[in-house]
Amino acid sequence: MNHLQQDVVEFRSHLARWVDERLIPQAEKLDESGDFSFELFRELGELGYFGIMYPEEAGGIGQPFPYTCYTILCEELARGSMGFAAAVCMQGSTATHTIHEWGNDMLRERYFLPAMRGEKIGAFAITEPNAGSDAASLRTRATKVDGGYLLNGSKIFTSNGTVADFITVVATTDPSKGAKGLELFIVDTKSKGFIVGRKLDKFSIRCSDTAELAFEDLFVPDDHFMGDGNGGGFRRAYKALTVDRIFTAALALGTARAAYDAAVRYAGERSQFGQPIGKFQAVQFKLVDMLAKLEQARIYTYYASALADNGAPITTEAALAKIVAGENCNEVCQKALSVFGGYGLMNEYPVQRYLRDSYFPMVGGGTSDIMRIVVAKQIGL
Ligand SMILES: Cc1cc2nc3c(=O)[nH]c(=O)nc-3n(C[C@H](O)[C@H](O)[C@H](O)COP(=O)(O)OP(=O)(O)OC[C@H]3O[C@@H](n4cnc5c(N)ncnc54)[C@H](O)[C@@H]3O)c2cc1C
Structure with missing residues (x-):
């Protein structure tokens, strides 16, 4: 691993710690109240996370692989709360990308820079x-x-x-x-x-x-x-929304991971017929199928962000990532719920939240079928 790759690994591990310590303990309460968390949002701004996509001279933090790192940010946050992650995803990407690309100095000064610090939304x-x-x-x-x-x-x-x-x-x-x-x-x-x-x-x-x-x-x-x-507004909006599809795929990936991890843990803890349910082959098959869907979502999503980091066209790959990660996340969450049996339907377990949240990536930024239309056009149909 070279030092740039090492930086990315460290970036993920710092962020994962913040998610474990700050976001996960509040996720249920935020879901129940439906409140936007100004406190956590500002905290992320102070930590500099909104500036990941942008170079230092523009007020960002100048990550060597900005798209990959932003994908990691969306994935890790969605592992804690897709709702909170979606707000962050909007802030550091579509909402500020437009000013970064096409705004004048006054707009950068008045909106973009305070947004990078988490002071404006x-x-x-x-x-x-x-x-x-x-x-x-x-x-x-x-x-x-x-x-x-x-x-x-x-x-x-x-x-x-x-x-x-x-x-x-x-x-x-x-x-x-x-x-x-x-x-x-x-x-x-x-x-x-x-x-x-x-x-x-x-x-x-x-x-x-x-x-x-x-x-x-x-x-x-x-x-x-x-x-x-x-x-030219439609072209510009379309450009911003195309990039955003990778991050919506990352939201799906993060929630799928949370659902899979919860199901594996539960399969080891819950016993029926004198043994952990994870010893039953039917439950094992379900967990393995979930892992396969999760890995597929990961590969499509990070392939699209790697292309974006290399300046390659991403229209097809971003749309494919959103289809695959979005639909796989929904399947993984459905299976996770079934591993939990009756407890899966209880609000005290987060799997029901993961399943509810898994519907968003199949709609936000364009439905899965609209993504299929985008890809069909790209392959000349
Ligand atoms: C929680 C949430 C957050 C959102 N955030 C934002 C935001 O910040 N900013 C913003 O501007 N928008 C936002 N959206 C809007 C989102 O992008 C739209 O909901 C989405 O593009 C679908 O549009 P629609 O809801 O009007 O559905 P419709 O366009 O009415 O589609 C209804 C159904 O018809 C299908 N359909 C439509 N046209 C075709 C076609 N040509 N071929 C085949 N099937 C078709 C669709 O796939 C879908 O199944 C958000 C949506 C949600 C739910």
């Missing part, structure tokens, strides 16, 4: 009540006025939406142009006309904040415009 909003998989049909309107734009419309399912200080919003400057009319805007949530409709209650990743938002004549100054003036 970011979000990304493309989905609308009538535009989910078909995101390009969105209707939030940006009308040019003197010195900026007026935003009118609504968004749904925005992660970190009620707690965010700034949001990258995708809006159309001309609905007749479809995807070619879309641009990116940074919305400061203190702006007049920014409305949190409601915080959405959900059964999966409960402690990740999910919101319905509205914009009513919300003024966005010209220096908060991050489009290219030529309808």
